[in-house]
Amino acid sequence: MKKGLTKLSLALAASAFAMSAQAQTFVFCSEGSPEGFNPSLYTAGTTFDASSKTIFNRLVEFEVGTTNVEPGLAESWEVSEDGLEYTFHLRKGVKFHSQKKGFKPTRDFNADDVVFSFLRQDDPEHPYHKISGGSYEYYNGMGMPELVKEVVKVDDYTVKFVLSKPEAPFIANLAMDFASIFSAEQADALLAAGTPEKLDLDPVGTGPFQKVQYQKDSIIRYLGNQDYWKGAPQIDRLVFSITPDASVRYAKLKAGECHVMPYPNPADVAQMAEDSEINLMSQEGLNVGYLAFNTQKKPFDDVRVRQALNLALNKQAIIDAVFQGAGKVAKNPLPPTIWSYNDATVDYPYDPEKAKAMLAEAGVTDLKTNIWAMPVQRPYNPNARRMAEIIQADWAKVGVDAEIVSYEWGEYLKRSKEGQHDTVLLGWTGDNGDPDNFLSVLLSCDAVGGGNRAMWCNETFSDLLEKAKQISDQGERAKLYEEAQLVFKEQAPWVTVAHSVVYKPVRKEVQGFKIDPLGGHHFYEVSLKD
Amino acid sequence: MFQFIFKKLMLVVPTFIGITLLTFTLIRLIPGDPIEVMAGERGVSPERHAQLRAELGLDQPLLIQYKDYVVNIFHGDLGKSLITKTPVMEEFASLFPATVELATCAALFAVLVGLPAGIIAAVKRGSIFDHSVMTFSLTGYSMPIFWWALLLMLVFSVNLGWTPVSGRLDVTYWIDEVTGFMLIDTLLSGEEGAFASALHHLVLPSIVLGTIPMAVIARMTRSSMLEVLSEDYIRTARSKGMAPLRVIVVHALRNALIPVITVIGLQVGILLSGAILTETIFAWPGIGKWLIESIARRDYPVVQGGIMMVATIIIVVNLIVDILYGVVNPRIRHNK
Numbered sequence: 001m002k003k004g005l006t007k008l009s010l011a012l013a014a015s016a017f018a019m020s021a022q023a024q025t026f027v028f029c030s031e032g033s034p035e036g037f038n039p040s041l042y043t044a045g046t047t048f049d050a051s052s053k054t055i056f057n058r059l060v061e062f063e064v065g066t067t068n069v070e071p072g073l074a075e076s077w078e079v080s081e082d083g084l085e086y087t088f089h090l091r092k093g094v095k096f097h098s099q100k101k102g103f104k105p106t107r108d109f110n111a112d113d114v115v116f117s118f119l120r121q122d123d124p125e126h127p128y129h130k131i132s133g134g135s136y137e138y139y140n141g142m143g144m145p146e147l148v149k150e151v152v153k154v155d156d157y158t159v160k161f162v163l164s165k166p167e168a169p170f171i172a173n174l175a176m177d178f179a180s181i182f183s184a185e186q187a188d189a190l191l192a193a194g195t196p197e198k199l200d201l202d203p204v205g206t207g208p209f210q211k212v213q214y215q216k217d218s219i220i221r222y223l224g225n226q227d228y229w230k231g232a233p234q235i236d237r238l239v240f241s242i243t244p245d246a247s248v249r250y251a252k253l254k255a256g257e258c259h260v261m262p263y264p265n266p267a268d269v270a271q272m273a274e275d276s277e278i279n280l281m282s283q284e285g286l287n288v289g290y291l292a293f294n295t296q297k298k299p300f301d302d303v304r305v306r307q308a309l310n311l312a313l314n315k316q317a318i319i320d321a322v323f324q325g326a327g328k329v330a331k332n333p334l335p336p337t338i339w340s341y342n343d344a345t346v347d348y349p350y351d352p353e354k355a356k357a358m359l360a361e362a363g364v365t366d367l368k369t370n371i372w373a374m375p376v377q378r379p380y381n382p383n384a385r386r387m388a389e390i391i392q393a394d395w396a397k398v399g400v401d402a403e404i405v406s407y408e409w410g411e412y413l414k415r416s417k418e419g420q421h422d423t424v425l426l427g428w429t430g431d432n433g434d435p436d437n438f439l440s441v442l443l444s445c446d447a448v449g450g451g452n453r454a455m456w457c458n459e460t461f462s463d464l465l466e467k468a469k470q471i472s473d474q475g476e477r478a479k480l481y482e483e484a485q486l487v488f489k490e491q492a493p494w495v496t497v498a499h500s501v502v503y504k505p506v507r508k509e510v511q512g513f514k515i516d517p518l519g520g521h522h523f524y525e526v527s528l529k530d
Numbered sequence: 531m532f533q534f535i536f537k538k539l540m541l542v543v544p545t546f547i548g549i550t551l552l553t554f555t556l557i558r559l560i561p562g563d564p565i566e567v568m569a570g571e572r573g574v575s576p577e578r579h580a581q582l583r584a585e586l587g588l589d590q591p592l593l594i595q596y597k598d599y600v601v602n603i604f605h606g607d608l609g610k611s612l613i614t615k616t617p618v619m620e621e622f623a624s625l626f627p628a629t630v631e632l633a634t635c636a637a638l639f640a641v642l643v644g645l646p647a648g649i650i651a652a653v654k655r656g657s658i659f660d661h662s663v664m665t666f667s668l669t670g671y672s673m674p675i676f677w678w679a680l681l682l683m684l685v686f687s688v689n690l691g692w693t694p695v696s697g698r699l700d701v702t703y704w705i706d707e708v709t710g711f712m713l714i715d716t717l718l719s720g721e722e723g724a725f726a727s728a729l730h731h732l733v734l735p736s737i738v739l740g741t742i743p744m745a746v747i748a749r750m751t752r753s754s755m756l757e758v759l760s761e762d763y764i765r766t767a768r769s770k771g772m773a774p775l776r777v778i779v780v781h782a783l784r785n786a787l788i789p790v791i792t793v794i795g796l797q798v799g800i801l802l803s804g805a806i807l808t809e810t811i812f813a814w815p816g817i818g819k820w821l822i823e824s825i826a827r828r829d830y831p832v833v834q835g836g837i838m839m840v841a842t843i844i845i846v847v848n849l850i851v852d853i854l855y856g857v858v859n860p861r862i863r864h865n866k
Contacts, residue, residue, distance in 0.1 A: 027701050032823075035614050043572065133615040135582060141572055200615075215707060216624050217815030218698060239701045243813040247680060251688050252695045410562035410828065417573055428571055450573050 024236035026510075026523060029249040029258035033217050033242055036132070038200035039177040040121055043137050048177040049521045050220055050240060055097075056180035056205035059088055059114065059159075060171060064522045065514035067286070067338060067433025069175050073109060073206065074159075079472050083166030090114070090157040095227040096183045097210040102202065103186045109206055111153040116184035118151045118161075127191060132200040138178035142431070166470045168477060172432040177520075181206065208233045208524040217242055234512075234527035250505070253278065259507045259528070262521060266324045266382060272505045279508050283515040284328060285500040286335050288438065289380035289427035291371070291391065292454040292494050294419055299364050306492040308358035309423075310348040312398045313391060319498055322387045326503065330496040332485050333438055337517040340435045340478035342485040348492070355398045367400045372416060372424040376409050379500040380427030387425060387497070419455045425497075426453055433518060435481045440465050443488065454493035461487045538852050542845055550603065553837045554596050557830055564588070564612055564828035586612055588830075599834065608835030613827055618835035622817065626839075627710030628698065629816035632739060632808070633801035635732050639740035640747055641794060647744075648751025648790075652759060653778060663748060670745035679738045679811045686734060693734050696813040700727040735812040739805050743797040750793045754786040761785075788859055795851030799844040 034050035035042040042048075052058075061072035074088035094109035120128040121139040139145065147170065150162040163170065173179065183204050190196050202211070206229065209222035220240040224233040241258055243249045249261040250268050254277065264272060272280045293300040293309070300306060319327045331347035334340065359367070373388035374381060381387060388404045395402050402423075407415060416424045428451075431437050441447055444465055445457035461484055468480040488494075504515050512525040565574060565582050574582065583589045587598065602609060608618035647667075651660040687695040698712045699705065703724045708715050712731075716724035758764065759782055767777045806818040817836060824832035 025701055036616075041615075043568075043570070133585070133610075135585070137569065137572070137574070140578060141574075213704070213707070215815060216621065217819060218628070218813070219701075221704060241697055241701060241813070242815070243696055244819070245811050245813070248683070248696050248811055248813060251680075251683055255688050255691065255695050257695050257697070257701075408560070408562040410564070410566035413566045413569070413571070413573065414563060426571060450575065451571075 024528075025239060026235040026237070026526060026528065027239045027241050027258040028521060028523065029243045029252050029261040030220075030240045030521075031242075031246075031249070031263050032244055034214075034220070036200050037203055037211065037214070038132065038182075039180050040117075040136050040139060041132055041134075041200060043141075045519050051203075052177035052180045053207075053520050053522050054209040054222055054238065055203065055207045055211055056182075057094075057207050058175055058177075058179045058181060059090075060175045062175050062433065062516075062518060064516060064525065067172075067430075067517055069171055072175070073114075073181055077171075083168075083470065083472060084163050086161040086163070086170065087154070088114070088159045088161075090159065091229060092157060094206050094229045096186070096206055097204040097225060099202070099204060099210075100212075103183070103189055103204055105183060105185055105204065107185060109181070109183075110156045111159045112156075112184040113181050114159045115151050115153050116187055117179070117181045118148070120182075120187075121178070122148055122151070128187060128196060128199070131196045136178065138176065138431070142173050142176070142178075144173065166472075168469050168472050169432065169434040169436045172434040172437075176432050209238050228524075230524070233524050235523065238523055253505055253507060256507070259510050259526075260513060260521070261505055264503050264505055266326050269325065269503050272503070277508055279506045279510070281504040281506055281513070281515055283502050283504075283517060284335060284337055285379050285502040286337055286430040286433065286517045286519065287380040287427055287500055288330055288333055288335055288496060289327075289378070289425070289498045289500070290330070290333070290494040290496050292421075292424050292426065292456075293492075294422055294424070294453075294455055295493055296419060296455040297422060299362065299367065300422065302362050302364075303491055304358050304362040305364055305367075307348065308355040308362070308364075308398070309395065309400070310492050310495050311351045311358065312355035312400070313348075313394050313495055314350045315347075315495075315497060316350075318387055318390050321390060322381070322383050323498060323500070324382075326382070326501045327498040328501060330499050331489070333442065333488055333494065333496055334435055334481075334485065335430070335438075335499045338430065338433060338435055338438070339474065340481035342482040344482075345485055345489050347489075347496075352394075352398050359398060359400075365399070368403075369400060369422040370403045370405045372412065372421045373404050373406045374409070374412060374425055375406050378427055378429075379502065380429065380498065381425060382500075384425045416453050417450060419449075419453075421453075424453050429519060431518075435477075436465065436469060439481065439484060439488075440469075443493065456491070456493035458487065458491055458493075461491070534856055535853060538849055542849070545845060546841075549838060549841045550600055550834075551596075553834045554599060557825070557828070557833045558592070560825075560828070562828055564830065567828050568613070603838065608838065609831030611824070611832045612829045613824075613832075618831050621820065621832065622836060622839050624710060625815055625817050625820050628712070628814060629802065629805075629809075629818065631711050631713060632732065632735055632805070632814055632816060633798065635736035636740035636801055636805075637743065637794075637798050639736050640743035640797065643740075644744040644747030645751055645790070648748040649755055649778070649783065651748070652752045652755030655756065660752075663752070667745035667748045670741045671749075673741060675738060675742070675805075675807045676811060678741060679734075679808060682734055682738060683811070694727075694731050696811070698728060698731050698814065699724065700731075703727060735808055735814055738812075739801065739808040743794075743801065746793055746797060747790065751786065751790050754789050755782060758782045758786040784858070788855065791851060791854055791858065795847060795854070799847040802843050802847065803840040 032046045034047040035044055037051045039048050039052035058072045059074040060069050063070045073091050075091050077086055077088045079086055090111060096105040098104045119126050121136040122145060123129060147163055147167055148161060149164045152160045154160050186204055187199050190198050208225050208228050210225050212223050213221040222238040224236050226232045243252060246263060246265045252258045253261050272278050293306050295301055315329045319329055331345050332342055371388045371391055374384040392402045392404060428442055441451045443452055445462045448455050448457055464480045464484040468477045471477050506513050509529045511527050511529055516522060565579055610617050647663045651663040654660055683695055686692045703721055705715050705719045705724060708718055712728040716728045764782055767781050806822050809816040809819040821836045
């Protein structure tokens, strides 16, 4: 293998130094180092790009470029009548990667690997549970420990999940990064060798690329998996060149040192659009930026006040000033790329006169309040301070005096969770493309004191969400969510401010690259034109 | 001489204690809960929060945490990163070679350019060369590094295509990591062109990182030389009819070098502690970038351990400089 690599690179080096000549090496200028290579232990997108998107597969996967779920390592599945049993039929003949130095699989993928990958996260007694810190934030965060009662191997190619309650978003959860399938055989071998933590640093998977080398903060190297069950990827080698500065990523892209870069500077986007060597791709992000009213504090417990403050804002002006073209006005708490997005919702127009009248009607005069502005940049809010200033000015016009408050990020999250704010700017990026992942997490009664920064508990709304969770038919569910969005809009616990627009500059010779609405980067289908 | 070294070594002990106390308290004074920062918008339940605090040892009283920290240092254990769960020592060891490599090249650039420039400027005092060296070094000294780096990158890498934009090696070379020093690893790999590529990648970052030290060294050498050149013994040497070059190199330079060595030592110490801006801009996997990212993530063990290591390096470099003094100037070693 090593000799082969050396020969190959000699041949490549001899052919030319210019990137375009080396059709097989694809370079992604990633924005940071992965936290590790086990996607179930971590939560950062950077980590998922470097692990779950390249090395691993899941039972079901998101069709790249959409939020639809398609078969992955499971060819098909059935759900029992009561919605409590999910039976998966596994794909046969799927090979795990074979390492140059280290693990060499002796068998194909089977049910043991699935059981291992889930029990490690679920069972505190599992020999691997406590390895590498043993905190499974996503598994816990998605409520899996309470939801999954049992994971049963029926036979070598059939696995059954028994749930404690019907939960329609369960399938979408299984397509998430934390549900990546590891090799139980590798895990056993490492445990026997007394080095189980190596499983999280140097795992094998069944995915399109095999990790060859990682130099912290510098580079990750992958080889295309020639035995991949969907067929070998078109690029032989994939390199993540870790480049934290956005201007430098752009310089590298221009110089041909990388083919795709994530997260451009908003200020560079206009220039990128005109660059003849760059194809600037864009899509609305799977996120929402909002201003939440603390509905447990006076006068925000009065729906008229919340509606009035919605009417008082000129949202388009906010988007123009804060997003510099990288944002769209939001009218729903769901982004438009998600199914069940209700396009019939009518947003509050900008009408300061009516706002004033409504405030007067509610008996609110000389209102003194605060606006909390996040100290960090997020795609859904690249400049919270600026946004807060515009909101402050708009509200001043209707006689509301708002003070801008900010804390260090950890403090900000903690205090706003406790409801210390009057109004708070925050946002959310979807995990699994399921509407429940926005509405329940951010607005249900259960989420008060957690993700529900409006501290808003509306029974009609929460009942609709609960009902939708019990049905597995997507069409039926969509109707309930559409209705819930109307309730939300009328009750106005938030000002829905914006959805970001995600820009992905890609070199012209790149073919087959798709923007993932879930924020990941996929390279299986990409190729380079000569 | 031994007594001299021993005395210097004893002074190191209180410095170390001070450093452990400072790093330990300072990072804890910054507001912000590492668990909240880790969880982000997603948040964690109060039960999970408490559980994580216990797992990370953050629920212990500060005094106990400090005691554990110091005891572990004596066992050579700097703890594990809260984020990557890797031992701090291991992360440091994997990143430090890159910092050393860049620091060495930057220091070489600074000394090889700064020293001769300073000497010539002093000898040809008032000439055009002198004025241009002084102007250039003042500019170099006050140049914002990130701007200078991006400027050079745009001109030489993007527009002219002379140097690579960032990274340590061309992506076509797949080299096994043996020592962590790219120049050595590429030689060991035996791959044709790899060493040249590694060297090529070092050019811009070394110049950027070496600019300020170079300016400092040039100015220091010049003023120190000027002072020495006006001494009586130089006049005597000259009047004896000694060759001008010999007067400058043997008589003047040796004495003028003493303050310059101090400056070089200080600069090398700074370079070795990692260059945050240069490393970030050139995507150089060194310890400066590692530390700054860890501060942002409230990764206590990395910040404590990393600063500890950096402080140790600076202390060691200073110690070496002090000893070098003794070698260059016998008066220092004999003055008690």
